Structures are given as C-alpha cells and as structure tokens.
C-alpha cells in the first residue's frame with residue numbers, strides 16, 4: 001500500500017509559493033519540497049495537513065482547496081501525495097525544523113530541484129494559478 005502524505009502548496013498574498021528543503025539524510029534528501037508529511041493513524045488528510053504545517057512552519061491553515069493526488073513509485077516504496085493549495089493561513093511561516101525555506105514565484109520553480117513525484121504537482125499548480133489570475137482580473141482585482 002502506498003504511504004499517504006498530505007502536502008500543502010502555501011501561497012502568500014503575492015502568489016509566491018513556499019518551498020522547504022529536505023534534510024540531506026532523509027528520503028529524497030537535499031531536494032526542495034512542499035511542506036507536509038505522512039498521515040498518522042485515524043487522521044484525515046486535512047487534519048494531517050493542518051498538523052504538519054503547524055509543526056513544520058507554525059501556521060494555521062484557514063483556507064485550502066484540493067489540487068490533485070499523485071501516486072509515485074520510488075524504489076523504496078510508493079507514496080500517495082494528496083496535494084492541497086493553501087490560499088490563506090494565520091501566522092508567519094518559519095522553518096521550525098531548521099530546514100531552508102524560500103518564497104518562489106511560479107516562473108522560478110524550474111530553478112529548484114524537486115523529487116520526481118512533484119512534476120505533476122507543478123504542472124497542475126501552474127494551471128490553477130493561471131485560472132485564478134483570470135478570475136481575479138474578471139472581478140477587477
């Protein structure tokens with residue numbers, strides 16, 4: 001069975017994307033990722049997302065929407081990434097686990113090295129952001 005993982009694409013008011021870098025010694029170490037982590041027994045994806053972002057960044061998610069689910073088979077085992085866009089949160093994100101952190105514009109995501117499972121996330125995110133920009137300009141925002 002695939003390891004279930006809750007993943008958050010956290011956006012700020014400038015529509016920049018929060019990336020953190022995985023520690024060198026862990027699975028997919030040294031690569032950039034979206035914050036998140038494994039579901040604990042009995043937890044829903046949204047509960048896990050809230051807990052992981054609280055633990056890793058010290059923020060409270062106040063608005064999120066599902067983006068996509070990605071299954072990927074690594075040599076070490078399969079993961080099922082349940083990815084949500086975090087449109088709003090309380091608090092100011094800090095790298096509480098000492099991980100490097102960066103706010104990155106969508107156009108600059110190609111400059112960062114991600115785990116292989118993340119490629120479809122970035123494609124879906126770009127579509128979603130393009131759609132939300134269109135609806136924002138429709139509303140004169």
Ligand SMILES: Nc1nc2c([nH]c(=O)n2[C@@H]2O[C@H](COP(=O)(O)OP(=O)(O)OP(=O)(O)O)[C@@H](O)[C@H]2O)c(=O)[nH]1
Nearest residue numbers: 005007027028032033034035036037038079115117118
């Ligand atoms: N958080 C996160 N995990 C990802 C991403 N892409 C990806 O393949 N993964 C994989 O998902 C798995 C679980 O993520 P994790 O290591 O963050 O889990 P966690 O926070 O619960 O870790 P812990 O065991 O240190 O508590 C890892 O095997 C990781 O390589 C991503 O963008 N974000």
Ligand SMILES: [Mg+2]
Nearest residue numbers: 035036037038
């Ligand atoms: Mg994690």
